[in-house]
Amino acid sequence: MSSTIISDFNSATTVRLLFAPKLRCHIICSLRLPSLRSISPNRSLQSDRKNFLAFAPAPLRSLSNFITPVALSMGDSVATVIDGKVVAKQIREEISVEISRMKEQIGTAPGLAVILVGARKDSQTYVRNKKKACEAVGITSFEINLPEDCTEEQVIKHIDTFNSDPxxxxxxxxxxxxxHLNEEKILNAVTIEKDVDxxxxxxxxxxxxxGRKPLFVPCTPKGCMELLHRHKVQIKGKRAVVIGRSNIVGMPVALLLQEENATVSIVHSHTKNxxxxxxxxxxxxxxxxxxxxVRGNWIKSGAVVIDVGINPVDDSENARGYKLVGDVCYEEVCKKASAITPVPGGVGPMTIAMLLSNTLLSAKRFHKLSN
Amino acid sequence: MSSTIISDFNSATTVRLLFAPKLRCHIICSLRLPSLRSISPNRSLQSDRKNFLAFAPAPLRSLSNFITPVALSMGDSVATVIDGKVVAKQIREEISVEISRMKEQIGTAPGLAVILVGARKDSQTYVRNKKKACEAVGITSFEINLPEDCTEEQVIKHIDTFNSDPxxxxxxxxxxxxxHLNEEKILNAVTIEKDVDxxxxxxxxxxxxxGRKPLFVPCTPKGCMELLHRHKVQIKGKRAVVIGRSNIVGMPVALLLQEENATVSIVHSHTKNxxxxxxxxxxxxxxxxxxxxVRGNWIKSGAVVIDVGINPVDDSENARGYKLVGDVCYEEVCKKASAITPVPGGVGPMTIAMLLSNTLLSAKRFHKLSN
Structure with a gap:
């Protein structure tokens, strides 16, 4: 049976159910269920239908007459969604509580400084989002905007000021x-004690x-590990494959997996098969x-899949003319994996949460507060 | 046919031949042939026999009447031996030539300082060997022996003196x-410009x-790569497995393989299968x-095997009561691999050659000589 996918991935989701409807199509729908859990094939089909009718977004509910729930184990099972938004929110709340306590204890909050050179729209958006996230948890944010044509010395002067600002x-x-700016030189000017990236x-x-510990674990890799931990994915003794070997994600996440005793292989552009x-x-x-x-046939049945990719692809139905998709072909892989992160809403929200976490860690270290 | 292995791996070897003799046993023997080459199955059997009679060590030659050479492709083939002694000698000669040239150009030689704390017999032997190797290529060696009970400050004082000695x-x-000494603190006291390890x-x-380059590549991993390079082993696009994840060998050699675009997996004590x-x-x-x-059934036919292990095992026939063997079961693996390093005489001699190479590199960098 050829199938069409109707999806509604933008609403806040905790679980997705697969139905095979009379319409000869599959619907992967998003339900706001009271608690996060995976759907086992043994659950009552009727209860799935009831949940669907009760919790599905309105436009989907109108299709309910055409829908017949089928056993989830028939042919395809569906992966648990590892929802980065939910986990990141939880972490931000934890950070917020810790910062309130810190303010009570020592009367001061952690501070994060961002230096932005030039006026790139996307960079401005990122900086604005970081600032908002800081404010929401009680981190004081500092911002320096330098003109596009500023010199290396000017940037480094501001870094030095922040380096010595308690x-x-x-x-x-x-x-x-x-x-025209030497990125390596500028990044190395940040004191290692404040290198929260x-x-x-x-x-x-x-x-x-x-036997050595880094002062800070890079944010995105740390976010990936946090998702695995909070979803109780066993790592020790497991085979892990990291696709991509970048300095900022692939390599550090491979090291983190290995540190927890996974057996790690790194796949890259020169890898055959x-x-x-x-x-x-x-x-x-x-x-x-x-x-x-990453297609369905790349995945062992039951594997856990974390998708770090955020790739723009043309989309005429989107007002911006594009949409963001991951490295992983979600529709195929969610039928093979036991758990998977969506894009957007998977690793993305975790990165900024980990930045806040590293900033808090740094402040606690500076003030010699216990972790 | 059950087979017995009579081997003579201690003599300097360039190639090993497999014979199936009338004695119903295999002999893997060491021949000192004029040049390094692997034996192809197509070579004349009679010429193999002649070589054997001409070049084999005397005790084996006495067996010659019982030996009938057979085609090497029958049943087992034998790996090319990657002879670390030969390669290391070649590298030391190259270094020696460069140092002579340096002395002519600027009137000064590279210098290597070794700090030895205490009186461990094995450490004293290592230090003596390093000193001899330095002298042989024209590197000036400096040595400080400190008593077992010296303080951290004393060791660091000597490091500082060497740090500032041009x-x-x-x-x-x-x-x-x-x-009682903090190893990490002491090692970190060595200026990174002189950290030839x-x-x-x-x-x-x-x-x-x-996009970043280390000042020095650790000696043993560098030696492994040099063996692969000088034996023209293709690395790009190949699958590589590193067994062991130590700071000084496993991890850096995995990175070096990946840098040359191998697809690398790291196997360790928690790896299943x-x-x-x-x-x-x-x-x-x-x-x-x-x-x-590493047994024969761990190895894909035709793989290249580098054995970094140096493990003492009991040996009553040896005057010392033990002999040194590698991680790899040589007798089994040499029939599967296309090339293999022996132990001893494989990676071992390369480590010290790479230490000399790093010291020369450091001196050239200091004197701003081109590489």
Missing amino acids: SVHGILIQLPLPR GFHPLNIGRLMMQ PEEITRQADIVISAAGVANL | SVHGILIQLPLPR GFHPLNIGRLMMQ PEEITRQADIVISAAGVANL
Whole structure:
């Protein structure tokens, strides 16, 4: 049976059910259920139908007469959705509580400084979002906007000021920098104690070495691990495949998985038969930056899939003319995996939550508060 | 046919031939042939026999009447031996030539300082060997012997003196240090410009990051890569398995393989079915420190095997009561692999050659000479 997918991934979702309706199509729908849980094939079909009718968004509810729930184990099962929005919200709340306590204890809050050079629209949006996220949890944010044509010395002067400012515990340089600036030199100017991005080579070196600990774990890799932990995914002794070997995601996440005793393989653009290697994995983390790279036949049945990719693809139905998709072909993989992160709403929200977490960690370290 | 192995691996070897003799046993023998080459099954059997009679060590030659050469392709083929002694000698000669030239050009030689704390017999032997190797290629060696009970401050004072001495280009702290000394703190006191061991976390971090270069590549991993390069082993696009994830061998060698676009998996003590993963590899580098861990059935036919392990095992026939063996069960694996390093005489001699190479590199960098 050929099938059409009608999806409604934009609403806040906690669980997705697969129905095979009379309309000869599949509907993967988003339900706001009271608690996060996966649907087992043994659950009463009638109760699924009732849930659908009770919780489905209105436009889908109108289709209810055409829908006959079928056993979820028939042919396809559906992966648990690892909802980054929900987990990130929970973490932000935890951070917020800790910061309130810190303010009570020592009368001061953590501070995060962002330096933005030039006027790129996307960079401005990122900086604005970071600022909003800081304010929401009680982190004081500092912002310096420098003109596109500023010199390296000017940027470094501001970094130095923040380096020695005791109310600043984290310093971010918004990337990309204009071409005339030496990115490596500028990033290395941030003192390692305030490198909340965790990208300093000394941090990366410590991350790699047994018996050494980095001051900060880079945000996106830390977010991926946090999703695995909070979903109680076993890592020790498991086969993991990381797709992509970037400094900021692929390599550090591979090290983090290995540190927890997974057996890790890194797949990249020169890998022959990446699907063959990926198919051996119990845990797949894709950070390749290639839309729909990871297809259903790349995935071992029951694997856990974390999709770090955020790739714009043309979409005439979208007002912006494009939509964002992951590296993973969601529709195919959600039928093979036991759990999967959506895009958007998976790893994305975690990155900023981990930035807040690193800033808090830095402030606690500075003020010698226990973790 | 059940077979007995009579081997003579201690003599300097360039190639090993497999004969099936009338004695109903196999002999893997070592021949000193004029040049390094592998034996193809198509070579004249009679010429193999002649070579055997002409070049075999005397005790084996006495068996010649019982030997009938057979085609090497019958049943088993034998791996090319990657002879670390030969390659290391060649590298030391190249270094020697460069140092002579440097002395002519600028009137000064590279210098390597070694700090030895305590009186461990094995450490004293290592230090003596390093000193001899330095002298042989024209590197000036400096040595400080400190008593077992010296303080951290005393060790660091000597490191500082070497750090600022322009005639010293590399500083080694002989490990292990006595227990009362903080190893990490002492190693970190060596300036990164003279860290010829390449173990500083900043170096390791740079090794890991795309677009960054470490000042020095750690010696043993560098030696493994040099063996692959000089034996023209293709790395790009190949599957590689590294067994062991130590800071000093496993992890850095995995990064070096990946930097040359191999697809790398790291196998360790928590890996389930390590033989299954290893069997997929075109290149296997074992640095597990477990005698005879890697058996014949772990190896894909035609793989290249680098054995970093040096493990003492009881041997009543040896005057010392033990002999040194690798991680790899040589007798089994040499019939599956296309090339293999022996132990001893494989990676071992390369490590010290790479230390000399790093010291030369450091001196050239200090004197701003081109590489």
